[in-house]
Amino acid sequence: MRKPMPPLRSLVAFEAAVRHASFKQAAEEMCITPGAVSQQVQKLEQWLGYQLFIREVRQLKITTQGMSYYSRIAPALEQISTASTAFQEKQSNTVCLSLSQTLAAKWLGPRLENFVSRHPNIEVHINASNSPVNFNEEPVDLAIRHFNGKDPSLNAQLVYDDQVRLFCTPKYRELTKLKHPNQLIRTTLLIASLYPFWDDWFTAFTSIDAQERKKITALHFDQTLLAIDAAKRSQGVILSNALLVQDELKQGTLIEPFDRRLPLEKSYYLVHPNNLPLSNTGCILKDWLLEKFSTSDANNGI
Numbered sequence: 001m002r003k004p005m006p007p008l009r010s011l012v013a014f015e016a017a018v019r020h021a022s023f024k025q026a027a028e029e030m031c032i033t034p035g036a037v038s039q040q041v042q043k044l045e046q047w048l049g050y051q052l053f054i055r056e057v058r059q060l061k062i063t064t065q066g067m068s069y070y071s072r073i074a075p076a077l078e079q080i081s082t083a084s085t086a087f088q089e090k091q092s093n094t095v096c097l098s099l100s101q102t103l104a105a106k107w108l109g110p111r112l113e114n115f116v117s118r119h120p121n122i123e124v125h126i127n128a129s130n131s132p133v134n135f136n137e138e139p140v141d142l143a144i145r146h147f148n149g150k151d152p153s154l155n156a157q158l159v160y161d162d163q164v165r166l167f168c169t170p171k172y173r174e175l176t177k178l179k180h181p182n183q184l185i186r187t188t189l190l191i192a193s194l195y196p197f198w199d200d201w202f203t204a205f206t207s208i209d210a211q212e213r214k215k216i217t218a219l220h221f222d223q224t225l226l227a228i229d230a231a232k233r234s235q236g237v238i239l240s241n242a243l244l245v246q247d248e249l250k251q252g253t254l255i256e257p258f259d260r261r262l263p264l265e266k267s268y269y270l271v272h273p274n275n276l277p278l279s280n281t282g283c284i285l286k287d288w289l290l291e292k293f294s295t296s297d298a299n300n301g302i
Contacts, residue, residue, distance in 0.1 A: 006047050013040035014052060015077050018070045021060055082137050095281035097289075098127040098143040102194070102224040103268075106244045107296075115288050122281050130194075130223075135273040141282035142272050142289070146194070149269045159293040160268035163261040164197045164239050167254045172234040178257045181206040188236030189218040192227035195239045197262060205260040243268070246296065 016026035016037070023034040023041075030037065045052050052066035062070065099108065104126055115124065127133065133143045149156045168178070168187075176187050185208055189198060202208050219236060221227040228245060231238040232253055248254040270289055272278050278286065 007040070007043050010040040010044035010047070011073060011077065013037045014044050015070065015074060017041060017053070017060065018062055018066070018074075021062075023060060079137065093121060093281060094123040094125060095142075095279065095285045096125040096127055096138075096140045097285060098129060098133040098138075098140045100130050100144075100146065100194070100224075101128045102228070102244055103144060104128040105225055106228070107246065110247065111292055114292075115285070118288070119284060122284065124285070135276065141279060142270060142286055144289075145269050145271050146266050147269065148265050149267065151271070153274055154271040155274050156269040156271045157290070158267055159270050159290065160241075160243050160296075162241050162243075162264045162267040164195060164201060164264060165241060165256055165261050166201070166237055166239055166258060167231060167245055167248075167256055168237040169232065169234045169253065170255055172231075172237070173255065173257045175234070178237075181258050181260060182208060184208070184237065185212055185216055187216070189216055190227045190230050190236040190238040191218055191220045192224040192238065192240065193220075193222050194224045195241075197239055197264070201239060201260070201262050204262055205258070243296065 013026060013030065013036075016029050017023055020026050020029070023037045027034040027037045041052060048069070050065050051063055052069065054061040054063060097108075105128075108126070112124070112126075115122075127138070127140055127143075132145060132147075133140045135143075144159070145156075146162070149158060166181075172178075172187075177183070178187070184202075184206065191198060199210075199213070202213055217236075219227075219230060221230070224240060224244060227238050228240060228248070230236060232248060237257075242249060245254050249256075270286065270293075272282065272286070
């Protein structure tokens with residue numbers, strides 16, 4: 001059985017009074033009178049059984065117990081406010097998808113027109129971020145996450161079994177005369193933060209030791225998109241996956257000089273929260289994404 005809740009309007013009045021250190025300013029924020037704020041705070045004090053403020057002439061001081069209580073409830077009230085604001089303008093014909101910036105640009109972007117042409121009445125919002133989405137605070141229906149797929153709070157469906165592969169341009173392979181992985185010692189490594197697996201790849205497929213690896217020229221990128229662009233400009237070799245360079249592989253802009261593929265514990269999953277029903281538009285987008293991933297060249301041998 002759930003424990004009784006304190007008077008919620010009193011909580012809001014108390015939180016505003018603490019922030020402003022004033023009943024008057026709290027009243028202006030809440031569009032009520034200072035006397036009404038004071039009454040709400042008194043209700044909360046009666047419910048709690050102790051004093052929250054010391055009321056002095058032209059001065060309002062919070063008690064030690066009051067500050068302790070405030071520190072516990074303020075984050076919860078802020079979360080309620082943030083979540084409510086985020087969902088306030090969400091409409092039934094909209095759908096929001098969260099995914100990494102690189103996946104949004106390299107994989108989703110070229111295919112999104114197909115969804116729009118099929119469902120012109122659905123308004124699509126793309127949340128391109130490298131940070132995991134918080135479904136409880138953001139109006140996001142679906143997300144594509146790169147993780148191990150283990151999260152009991154999420155419905156997670158594998159859409160791409162990730163493997164680390166090495167790519168470069170035909171021109172760069174010719175310039176560096178790359179014929180064996182050990183010859184990578186004379187290349188430039190393009191290191192993207194999403195794929196920091198060079199040591200694992202070297203250990204698995206070369207005999208280049210740790211000291212020799214440190215001598216190899218390297219460029220570091222905080223976005224895989226930038227690293228891929230550098231690879232396309234023949235500035236080095238990159239570790240990525242076929243999903244993110246699918247179009248470049250089809251066009252021959254990038255090639256895989258060695259058939260060496262390193263499996264990962266992380267893969268791409270289409271996720272949504274278990275505790276929230278997926279909207280009709282969310283279901284439509286989910287079905288479309290599953291279709292596109294299943295027919296993707298990256299999932300069919302490229």
